[in-house]
Amino acid sequence: MKRIKVIIAGCGSRGSDAYGRIMQGMPEQYEVVGVAEPIDARRNNMKERFSLSDDVCFLDWKDMAAQPKFADLVVIATQDYMHRDPALAFIEKGYDVLLEKPMAPTPKECMEIVQAAKKHNTKILVCHVLRYTKFFKTLKKIINDGMIGDLQVINHCEDVGHIHQSHSFVRGNWRNSKETTPMILAKCCHDTDLLQWLVGNPCKKVQSFGSLSHFNAKNAPEGAPDRCTDGCPHADTCFYNAVKIYYDDKNNAWFRNVCGQKPNPTDDEIMEQLKTGPYGRCVYKCDNDVVDHQTLNMEFENGETVTLTMTAFTKGGRHTRIMGTKGEIEAHAKDDFITVFTFADKQYHQIKIDNYVGGNTIASGHGGGDSGIMTALYEYVTDTYEGFSICDIETSARNHLISFAAEESRVNGGTVVDLDEYAKRFFEA
Ligand SMILES: NC(=O)c1ccc[n+]([C@@H]2O[C@H](COP(=O)([O-])OP(=O)(O)OC[C@H]3O[C@@H](n4cnc5c(N)ncnc54)[C@H](O)[C@@H]3O)[C@@H](O)[C@H]2O)c1
Structure with missing residues (x-):
């Protein structure tokens, strides 16, 4: 079995606690051979865990990228606004890349990453970890198997959860639009990606409403x-x-x-x-300005309509209703089953999820998605991947575009954005 040599740029919550921890548990597949992290305690923690020498522990990803290539793959887990530059630098050096979502804070930067990856034939995966959970893979398979006929409508809720909202979007890193990406991108680029994947063809139009109503x-x-x-x-x-x-x-x-x-x-x-x-800080006295609820209306290529609601005012979780010509699906990511009602027999069918991992929060490793993507990444890089979760970098970028366009719609009072026209501004320039 080939062991992939990995370096990690940014050893915070994702680089260290998620992917670092998972790779520690996959020693036959991964060997972490270098890290870059400015915070001493975090860098030293990684140094110890992976028995690294000082000369492969850097304070800045730029110093790590300046070295002659010394690994196969880089994990880029710096903050949102610090994805494009390291991605371009490591792609240029010939590394394959695991890139945290969102790819970048603007459509133009996303496109630059797409172009660089294409130019250098880079294997690059964006961390849309939910595609790799048992739960969402089962959901996708039910649709692919034709159990509900032709998909017509999806109602999907991203229940951020009131405490998670307070932690990340009121007090924390993603609270202020001057410092970070719009919340619909930060939180829901997973969902726009998932929805496009479930529908199976491109989103054509998007409209959005939302505001910050409570945490002020x-x-x-x-x-x-x-x-x-x-x-x-x-x-x-x-x-x-x-x-x-x-x-x-x-x-x-x-x-x-x-x-x-x-x-x-x-x-x-x-x-x-x-x-x-x-x-x-008191949640009512922070410098937050991102929304606490937002809704998207979307139309897809074959006329399928999809709504996505992102809301703080919940316990937390995701749930989805999917309606087709032969039946409907009710799926709660907290459950170890998915319910399908089929019109032909007028029966409910409970589809059990094998080896279900509970929850879809960061604390739960995104319901197995964090480890799922690391398994898929290994197979992808070693040309042994046979699943249906991975997509190319251009598709990932286009799915990010739904969030960018939704934010444009929201700030303009709910205008309808034609995604092909919107994409031309960035993707065919
Ligand atoms: N895939 C998911 O489901 C998911 C979940 C949460 C967060 N994220 C994304 O992952 C990324 C990281 O999030 P996080 O919660 O780990 O953030 P974090 O702030 O905990 O980690 C980022 C780390 O980058 C380090 N850093 C800053 N400048 C650096 C530099 N010049 N060189 C190297 N490292 C540097 C910081 O010190 C910090 O430790 C973000 O883009 C976030 O949106 C993805």
Whole structure:
């Protein structure tokens, strides 16, 4: 079995806790031979875990890219606005690439990555991890097998979850449009990608509405201080009390590592961050401006219509209804089964998902999608892949375009965007 040599650019939550951890558990397939990460504690953690020498541990991906090529593949897991430059640099050097989503914060940058990958014949996968879960692969197979006839309509909900919204989109990295991508791209480029994959042909038109209605100053309860650590009178009843979320709950390693800015922070380090850092702020007094709910209407090539609702005001999860000429599907990603009602026999059929992995959150490894993509990546790079989840980089980019176009529609008050016309601006220039 060929062992793939891997370097990792960006060793935060995804580079270290997701893909780094998974590759540690696949030692016959992957060998991590270098890392780039400016935060000392994170870089040193990787150095130790993978027994790396100092000369292959870099503070900046640029220094790693400047070395003669010393691995087969690079994992790019830096923040959203730092994907294009490392992608182009490593593609140029001849690396294959696992690229975190979103590919890039603008359509133009996505296109630059597509062009570079085509030019250098790069094997490049975008981390649309849900395509690799048992749950969504089963859903796709039900459609492919013709159980509901010709697909006509999809209603899909991305239930962000109120606490996840507060963590990532109110207090955290994806809260402010000046620093990050629009939320529909950051959170739902997975969903636009999934929906196109499920429908099986291209999206032609998109329209969108949405706003930030709740997580703002006008909803701050009376007397709430700027920080949850400053004696908030609502501490016992507020869902978003940061002390409860980050300090009291010792089991949520994802939240604690992000809040503490390092792997396995102590209680004292968490408390210090809550008093001074972004995660201790009152959710009604942050500098967030991204939406807390947004809906997309889409029309696909054969007239199929699809709605996608992204909403904070939920427990969290994804659920999907798919309607075809011969039946309908009800699928909740929290379940280990999918229900199909077929018109011919007027019966419900419960399709069991083999080896189901629960949940589709980051904490659950996206319901097996994080490890699923690492298995598929290995097969892809070694030319042994036989599944149906992988798509080419141009398709990934076009699926990102749905989110970009939706945001254009939303900020323009819900105009209908013709995606072929929109694509011409970036993809055929
Ligand atoms: N596929 C998914 O489902 C999924 C889920 C969550 C996040 N993401 C995406 O993954 C990416 C990373 O997210 P994250 O949560 O791990 O963020 P993070 O902030 O935890 O990690 C990014 C890391 O990059 C490091 N970095 C900054 N500058 C660098 C440089 N010059 N060279 C090398 N490293 C540098 C940071 O110090 C940080 O440790 C983002 O684009 C995010 O949107 C994808």
